[in-house]
Amino acid sequence: xxxxxxxxxxxxxxxxxxxTPLDRLGAAWAVAAGHATASRTAVSAFHDGVATxxxxxxxxxxxxxxxxxxxxxxxxSISRIPVxxxxxxxxxxxxxxxxxxxxxxxxxxx
Numbered sequence: 121x122x123x124x125x126x127x128x129x130x131x132x133x134x135x136x137x138x139x140t141p142l143d144r145l146g147a148a149w150a151v152a153a154g155h156a157t158a159s160r161t162a163v164s165a166f167h168d169g170v171a172t173x174x175x176x177x178x179x180x181x182x183x184x185x186x187x188x189x190x191x192x193x194x195x196x197s198i199s200r201i202p203v204x205x206x207x208x209x210x211x212x213x214x215x216x217x218x219x220x221x222x223x224x225x226x227x228x229x230x
Contacts, residue, residue, distance in 0.1 A: 136148065136198075136199060136200065137200070141166050141199075141201050142163065142165070142166050144199045144200070144201055145163045145166055145171055145195060145199050145201060145203070146162065146163045147199075148194075148195055148198035148199035148201075149161075149162070149163045149173070149195060151194075151198050152191055152194035152195045152198055153184075153191060157184070160175070160176050160180065161173050161174060161175050161176070161180065161184070161208075162174050164209075166201075166203075168204075169202055169203060169204035169205065170203075170204060170205045170206070170207060171192075171195060171203050171205070171206045171207070172206075172207045172209055173206055173207070173208050173209070174209055174210070174211055175208050175209065175210065176210075176211070177210070178210070180208070181208045181209075181210065184206075184208045185208060188206060188208075191206060192204075192205065192206050
């Protein structure tokens with residue numbers, strides 16, 4: 121399964137080059153986040169390296185925040201766009217302009 125995912129990532133990255141940055145991120149999100157997550161969330165904006173992902177509720181928001189670093193790295197790698205941060209917002213906040221990226225503290229390993 122991992123081999124297939126790697127093939128999809130490489131193939132998708134090459135095919136996205138003709139799209140706008142937002143469209144590239146949207147297409148890459150499905151692979152980076154996985155089908156179950158991507159079917160409930162969407163990249164809704166991109167500005168100054170910050171991707172905004174609209175999530176259905178605060179439970180999804182908390183869960184995605186926990187894997188933020190992995191998602192950011194995968195999204196940047198697949199889309200070939202330098203993503204410095206991802207903001208997970210509720211639908212009512214999706215229209216708000218993105219806030220500037222701030223460094224996230226390193227998480228302690230348990």
